[in-house]
Amino acid sequence: MSTAATSAEAPQPSEAERINALIERINANDDDMAQLMHELDMMGDPEDMEGLRELVEFISQRDQHTPESWVHLVRQSFGETIPEGVLGESEMKLYTTLYGEPIIQEIFEESLAEEEEQESDQLLRENEGGNWEEIKYEEEAEVEDDVPVVYDMEATPEEEETIAMRRTREVAEQLGGEIMLEQFENEAVPDSAPRAHALTTDGKFQTDPSTINLPKNTVTGPISIILSEFSNKHIADTARRLFGGPGLPHSTTTAPPRAQLPQLAIPINASQNFMGEMEANAFLAALYPGIYASTLSVLVELRKRLGSEWIRGLISQEGGPNVLDASGGGAGILAWRDTVRAEWESMVPDHPDGDPIPYGRSTVLAAADTLRLRASAILDNTTFLPRLPDYLHVRDAPTVHDKREAPKRKQFDVIIAPHSLLNFDEEYERKLYVQNLWAMLNPNGGILILLEKGRQKGFEAIASAREMLLKRHIASPGSTEYDTALESPEDNVTTTKEPGMIIAPCTNHSTCPMHNTAGPTKGRRDYCHFEQRYIRPDFLQRIMGAKDRNHEDLKFSYLAVQRGRDLRQERGIRQDSEATDAAFEGFEHRSESLPAIQPLALPRAVYPPMKRRGHVIFDLCTPAGKIERWTVPRSYSRQAYRDARKSHWGDLWALGAKTRVPRNLNLGDKHGEGKKERLARRAADKAASREADEEGDMDEHARDEEEEEGEESANGRRDRSALPEVPMRKKGQNIPSWKKHADKKRIRLAVRKQSAADL
Template sequence: MLSGSSASRASHPQARHLLRPLVSGPAVSRPSREPAGWIAPQQKRSFAQKKLPPNTPMPLPFQTKRYGFSSIQSMSGRRLSSSTAAPQPESIEPSGTEAINALIERINENEDQMAQLMDELDLMEEAENADELEEPLAIDGEEYTLESWVQMVRQQFGDTVPDGALNDEELQLYTSLYGEPSIRELTDEDIPEDEKDPGRLFREDGQGGWEEIEFEQSAEAQDDTPVVYDMDASPVLEETIAMQRTREVAEQLGGEVMMEQFVNEAVPDAAPRSHPLTREGKFETEPGTINLPKKTVTGPISIILSEFSNKHIADTAHRLFGGPGLPNSTTTPPPRAQLPQLPIPISASQHHMGEMEANAYLAALYPGIYASVLSVLVEVRKRLGTDWIRKLISQEGGPNVLDASGGGAGILAWRDIIRAEYQLMVPDHPEDAPVPYGRSTVLTGSEALRLRASAMLDNTSFLPRLPDYLHVREKPTLDDSRAAPKRKQYDVIIAPHSLLGFEEDYQRKEYVENLWQLLNPDGGVLVLLEKGRQKGFECIAGAREMLLKRHIASPNSTEYENFLDSPDSSRTIEKESGMIIAPCTNHSTCPMHNSAGPTKGRKDYCHFEQRYIRPPFLQRIMGAKDRNHEDIKFSYIAVQRGQDLRQQQNIQQNSEVTDAAFEGFEHLDEPTSPFHPLSLPRAVYPPLKRRGHVIFDLCTPAGKIERWTVPRSYSRQAYRDARKSNWGDLWALGAKTRIPRKLNLGEKHGEGKKERLARRAADKAASREVDEEGDLERDEEDEEYLDEDDDLSDIPDIPKRKKGQNIPSWKKHNDKKKLRQAYKRRATAEDAE
């Protein structure tokens, strides 16, 4: 049972709330270490078995306000305890001994029933664990220990502590630290305003105290908040001093204050939204970070990999793709790593691939290929428009798509594009109903990879190798008069990470030409993609140069001459219609590509970035614990065969449209002929967002790399959109200044870093030797020029340089200047004589 003092302190829960000024926010009541009015079972038993003297009534400890069994009162947020202390034996009035003994016998008989009742109310468990509750005090989420609570009470009240602020244990600690405090009773002044009863009214009684006033409070006055029944009506605004003064002035002038207008003027206008042309030129997915779909990508891969050991898959991936971090996979290591630029060691077309190698292909390569291909296909869909993709969906049999080197990841990305577009075409289409994906073909050389890809792709054909259309006849010949075999034609061909694996450049060109022959001549689209490194970009740029030179016609280049087919005379070949869809907005020579071949020391190259969330199985392989996303970098090109939007929509790509783009199309209500997204410059590097201005490095339609600056003073809309722009966006709102950007493209067969450092050291050593020889020669010339009888008082005394001595250049120039001036004065004096 609680002692009289402790029960008295527990009866004032408001004392605990006096420390509210020390913390912010509403106070949280301190959890009590033992319930008020609670009696342990062993205490009940000993108390019941104790024989009391005659005529002594037995106090009923169980009839308390908090844990009374006759009626359980509701608990508030405050700390509740027993409202009365146990009566002292001296105050007990004598009564009959028989009544007391009968009462004790009733307690013994009902002990089991009371214990069961306490178990039902969870009081026995709370009582048994009461001594173990050592939870610190929690106020506004902050925990306080016993010592910190005593320190807070000391800082707030000093030596005079309100009754109930400290329990016995805290009081003992307070006494040991600061001495015994003086206890004062709790008054109304100590109780915070929010703890007082809002339904009671007090007034001064004239004697320094307070007396309660009885009054009847209406139901309307109980709620201070006005009730608004009209949902469109706004609550009543309280008139401030400034608003009152404004109203008085308005009344004197014979006018009135429009409160709605006053409020609107006080709140600034919202920032302008993105310009429609800016949104049209965005290079990004929606959302910007790709989360691989679980139903079609990560879920099936996880099921396939669940049959194998995670450690074996990780070891195989590290062995194949360059160790931790998988630098030889689709992941692009940072340039500071200075790792060799190697192709992906395994390809979908190879015929020898084991079970674990196929698992590593799915786990390490599928996520990166899917994310990069999806990003490129979204950009192609934007540039070719809705009519192009809906025409493919509506044609008989649907689109015919070939994944030439992605192992099926490219088909998964393409199907997501088709699914999203078909949902827009048919809004009421059920989610589980089939979607017209068309015909899909995947190149898989090994049986292990084919089995895994077929489990993820339904209605898909698999080819062990690509057909060779470069070395087969196109028409009957003298040796074979039969008609030429029917060729396969694909509407979309996706070829990621397939060019870097070729050792020779001619093999790479033949591969691209073969893919071009596989395209549908009436609008087929070819997507080539490589890692965003120097060598990957050079492979893509080489394929672009070959396609522009031999196949894609431009206004100034409609044919080319082939000297190999006809040695005696040149053979002119007509180019066919076609265009570059992305990322280039010009069909001239790439300003970042050196047509002479690969270069060393290249710093600038065209590539882009896409962020995606790594699936759990790739996280385990990477050993990543803190970062679950990856920014994959890639270089790509998307071209179309047989159709040219430049001719159909009169799209210009030259210096004139570049100048028009520099002026900007911000105030262009209706796009005219000079404007089209394919005639806008593209940001080939991340925009430099500085304080007060944004710098773009743009590849213009004129085929040049320029640096455009958009300051805050240029245009509010343009500056806002420039701050929100990203890498790869097309820019349509112009700029204030433009300058050519200097590019570091390396040199043909140039030197690497080691060779460059060695050359600099050799040049420096050679310059020192030349300086030493020059100084010696000049010294000898000076000695020959001067006679023994000459007066050398006007010649400055410059100490001779010792062998191996390093003299600063400024000291050398200064000494030489003094000697020249001295000799000039001497020569002038001799001529005068």
């Protein structure tokens, strides 16, 4: 760390020579180094030394994280008591926003005080008795005054030496070495593993950090204040009564399949006209966290696929973006505002804290007064609607009977509709609801987000809405018109579809390979859904009664479509079998001179990758609209194998694979027969078959007796003692058919022999 004075005429050693000389000096003192490290381990309190090493190692990982992920890691590691120097000024503000003011703990206060009391020209070491002893060393000769000092004008400013750096330098000096400069570190110790490929990073489906912490200032704090006026026990009892008991299986929480619970819609929704005080509290406490987490996850994915220009264009337009929360009660608006805030801070990094952020115009559907009052306390500058407008039955132009201009329609840039499709019992009602939301979208690039629980019925509702939008509204190559079938073929009405595109999660516009167009099925095991982990707030923890964990893995199915713009034509995106073949070959070594790879033309992992020893298996939904299983072994590519080991559920994959096979799907019974119904039907069929066999055996035995009596009457009475004995069938006994035929054959042969003997 010190700068050595050298002569102006003396030749400067090269960097390689300095590194080799240092390595030789360290190798020559291996024994001394081992003895000194042993002594260092023995001095002082071992727990303090171990804590220092762990803290230094922890701080060394700081450059590998973003500010958000670093703050989250510090929170998990230290809790509310943060060691001094771990967080910077901006990170401290972010920590205060998310978790409140931390407690700063000074490190090694006593040790620092004792070190400051020592003289600066002494080098001390703590002995086994806990006292400090001086280490004698020889001082270097003083530098002559006439020898000029050489300064490196291009060198970076010297950093302030910390406690850990000073102790490390002292150890290095005692060993006869020095601290290796940062610019030589990568040359001496090359990185054993490559960094993630750029296409792998772009294709990630996850927030940063991957676990969502609900902000305290905008979400958990206001909700806690509202709920503090009511009894925790009453809120918990109401939530359990509404959402299916302990665990709240009928809320946004997804119960495991082994629970075998009925797949029901969320009992309360924002569109119902009456909602009691405690029901509104349960809506905030039990539904807001899950809706916020799933919506934020989808918005982050949209931001990645559409690019920063999409959301920045909405922010910069006159009046800002116009956003509608159609069924989240305001939780979707909270997620949208956090997305806008993050983008605004990246656009204007030095904006004052008190300056307003251009959130735009927010509209929330809240029919009940109790829910509206609570949501208005959380959301400012928000318009609340008692019901959604009906644009399907409003004329688009003047008619023969009404010459007036068509009424103006309110258009929204983003519509968020979480957990609203399963509230309709009939399929046609869901389609009308989705069509009405589509009509309210801005025809110049509006985004519609549909969300449902990650179960079979939730996926089928989302897939049915996707099929309807592709069939009637979104134009694709080879499908630009939609024929409305009326009573006679001559009266059919042809409607021209408009531009549009599915942004996520699908990277194809063909029929969903997991959806059965004949209708809902039972016994389905394969369906498209994804996962997002979030930390439960304290009020939800109390309702859940959970003591073993404080997080939840939220599973959901979703669809995000854009109206009025088709990026497939604007960016030249291909979604067909050729795009799938190209993705299978991989783009790891693609030349930079070629056109950029579009993530919307890559396959997506629809299940968690199976990471086995020496290979990784992906279940991918390809741009050709097929579900295939791709295998990436270690021998395929070092970069691809490393990225495959780091991949997650929902990621887009661009580095290819070695093998690919079609994946067999279990889509259930098309006739609506589940596992229980199928087993019951098989048991009934088996019982009926057994009864028929018993009746047939009795009839056949009667016929055999009649034949034997006839033969005896014709040929005289025979000696039946010569016939083989056949055991009598007991009641309820099931005799195999081959045994029956064998016994009958023996009787027939014996009768024939006896008849031949009589003749």
